[in-house]
Amino acid sequence: MQQLSTRHLLGIKNLNQEDIQLIFETADSFKEVLNRPIKKVPSLRDITIANVFFENSTRTKLSFELAEKRLSADVVNFASGSSSVKKGETLIDTVNNILAMKVDMVVMRHSSPGAPHFLSRHIRANIVNAGDGTHEHPTQALLDAFSIREKLGDVAGKKVAIIGDILHSRVALSNIFCLQKLGAEVMVCGPATLLPKYIRDLGVQVEQEVFKALQWCDVANVLRIQLERQQIKYFPSLREYSLYYGVNKKLLNRLDKEIVIMHPGPINRGVELNSDVADSEHSIILQQVENGVAIRMAVLYLLAGLK
Amino acid sequence: MQKRLVLDQTQLSITISRFCHQLIENHDDFENTVLLGLQPRGALVLDRIIQRMQEIQQVSLRYGHLDATFHRDDFRRRDLPLKANETKIDFLIENKKVILVDDVLYKGRSVRAAMDAMIAFGRPQKVELMVLIDRKYTRDFPIKPDYFGRQVNTLESQYVSVEWQSQGYPEDAIWITEKEQ
Numbered sequence: 001m002q003q004l005s006t007r008h009l010l011g012i013k014n015l016n017q018e019d020i021q022l023i024f025e026t027a028d029s030f031k032e033v034l035n036r037p038i039k040k041v042p043s044l045r046d047i048t049i050a051n052v053f054f055e056n057s058t059r060t061k062l063s064f065e066l067a068e069k070r071l072s073a074d075v076v077n078f079a080s081g082s083s084s085v086k087k088g089e090t091l092i093d094t095v096n097n098i099l100a101m102k103v104d105m106v107v108m109r110h111s112s113p114g115a116p117h118f119l120s121r122h123i124r125a126n127i128v129n130a131g132d133g134t135h136e137h138p139t140q141a142l143l144d145a146f147s148i149r150e151k152l153g154d155v156a157g158k159k160v161a162i163i164g165d166i167l168h169s170r171v172a173l174s175n176i177f178c179l180q181k182l183g184a185e186v187m188v189c190g191p192a193t194l195l196p197k198y199i200r201d202l203g204v205q206v207e208q209e210v211f212k213a214l215q216w217c218d219v220a221n222v223l224r225i226q227l228e229r230q231q232i233k234y235f236p237s238l239r240e241y242s243l244y245y246g247v248n249k250k251l252l253n254r255l256d257k258e259i260v261i262m263h264p265g266p267i268n269r270g271v272e273l274n275s276d277v278a279d280s281e282h283s284i285i286l287q288q289v290e291n292g293v294a295i296r297m298a299v300l301y302l303l304a305g306l307k
Numbered sequence: 308m309q310k311r312l313v314l315d316q317t318q319l320s321i322t323i324s325r326f327c328h329q330l331i332e333n334h335d336d337f338e339n340t341v342l343l344g345l346q347p348r349g350a351l352v353l354d355r356i357i358q359r360m361q362e363i364q365q366v367s368l369r370y371g372h373l374d375a376t377f378h379r380d381d382f383r384r385r386d387l388p389l390k391a392n393e394t395k396i397d398f399l400i401e402n403k404k405v406i407l408v409d410d411v412l413y414k415g416r417s418v419r420a421a422m423d424a425m426i427a428f429g430r431p432q433k434v435e436l437m438v439l440i441d442r443k444y445t446r447d448f449p450i451k452p453d454y455f456g457r458q459v460n461t462l463e464s465q466y467v468s469v470e471w472q473s474q475g476y477p478e479d480a481i482w483i484t485e486k487e488q
Contacts (some may be wrong), residue, residue, distance in 0.1 A: 002387075002390075003387055003388065008362065025390070025391075026390075026391060028393075029374070029376070029377070029391035029392075029393070029394070032393070032394050033353070033377065033394075035429075036427045036428065037399065037427065037428065038427035038428075039427075040427075041377035041378060041424075041427075042378055043378075043382050044376045046383070193329060214428075214433070255477060272319070301377075301388070302388065304382075305382060305383060305387075306388075307383075307390030
């Protein structure tokens with residue numbers, strides 16, 4: 001069988017289309033496993049995985065941990081808040097100390113872009129990037145594309161609009177890479193202050209009116225406004241953002257077609273997405289969460305299988 | 308490449324018919340029995356059995372395809388990981404008699420993995436194993452078939468290939484072939 005072209009999952013940028021297809025096909029099998037009465041397989045029973053989270057996370061951490069446990073791996077968790085990082089330990093020292101306890105894989109989230117790339121050059125374990133600052137969040141992009149494939153049959157040829165805070169979003173960047181590699185057309189939409197200056201260089205369309213973006217697309221991936229990353233005001237108020245960029249039922253009713261709504265969570269209800277859309281039949285937000293476990297199982301399984 | 312024919316199309320067809328009659332003899336109306344074909348090649352054998360069974364006797368059979376890739380004991384020990392196939396079992400095997408169907412029984416490791424995978428669908432009352440070819444004296448595990456088409460003596464340097472017309476071969480046949488060095 002084929003194998004991944006890389007020892008680490010640092011970002012979608014390093015993957016090729018065959019890698020992504022292989023991950024999807026493996027995730028199909030794991031999705032079936034997750035629907036069995038006993039949702040566990042013994043594949044990774046001789047592997048220990050450390051979840052090293054230097055930044056807060058609820059669902060990604062939970063999803064990774066569940067994926068690891070479903071694969072029978074031993075799991076250790078590390079949260080920087082309660083660790084020696086606060087005492088001035090360096091990243092390499094922290095991780096090497098964890099690896100000295102015979103850990104085979106590291107799942108890491110860090111607030112600095114490139115942190116997992118840096119680490120991959122210094123340690124032997126396989127590394128999975130669970131989000132590095134505003135850079136990449138590869139497993140989120142994979143599960144988003146996998147969910148589109150599941151809902152619409154294929155990703156190739158589909159039009160996907162990513163709406164919201166593109167500037168601070170690692171989900172946006174990974175999604176753009178992933179969707180383009182799979183042959184989809186991508187548009188980004190948001191207020192000018194939240195669109196990176198050179199975003200067009202990635203080959204995406206740029207739109208500032210949310211209605212036009214919705215009219216254009218088959219799938220709208222609505223992103224969270226990341227207030228924690230905004231040191232300055234990028235827009236006057238949440239209320240104003242919601243008025244101009246919030247996706248609601250009224251807006252969708254004006255379209256002459258049905259589109260699929262996605263959101264990587266957590267949702268700021270009433271800001272970027274209204275409840276009447278988030279809970280509607282157009283939304284596949286909960287399917288995304290379910291697929292997240294299958295995708296992460298596939299990634300861990302394929303990386304562990306490399307010699 | 309040296310090739311030796313083990314079963315030709317007619318013989319294979321007779322074996323499949325015999326399997327069906329043995330199953331009917333032992334499992335009556337199949338009320339409490341299910342058949343599981345081991346992916347990928349056991350599923351093809353099972354399909355043939357199901358097809359023949361419908362011609363012989365109109366019984367309602369419960370059957371599915373079981374993939375044991377994630378339960379194998381050679382993960383991380385072989386050069387490339389095996390690709391998983393679809394598991395399609397839309398029933399529970401709790402308290403059922405299960406017949407595992409595969410094409411060739413060799414080391415017994417696939418069957419061990421399959422029994423492990425099977426348990427995710429419940430605790431079976433009894434498990435039987437049906438294989439087209441039993442390669443004698445090659446087992447790594449204490450596993451033996453309840454039903455077999457033909458027992459053969461083989462060397463480590465040989466492999467047994469089962470060819471089906473439905474897979475694009477000129478006709479159904481089972482061969483013993485020398486592995487290429």
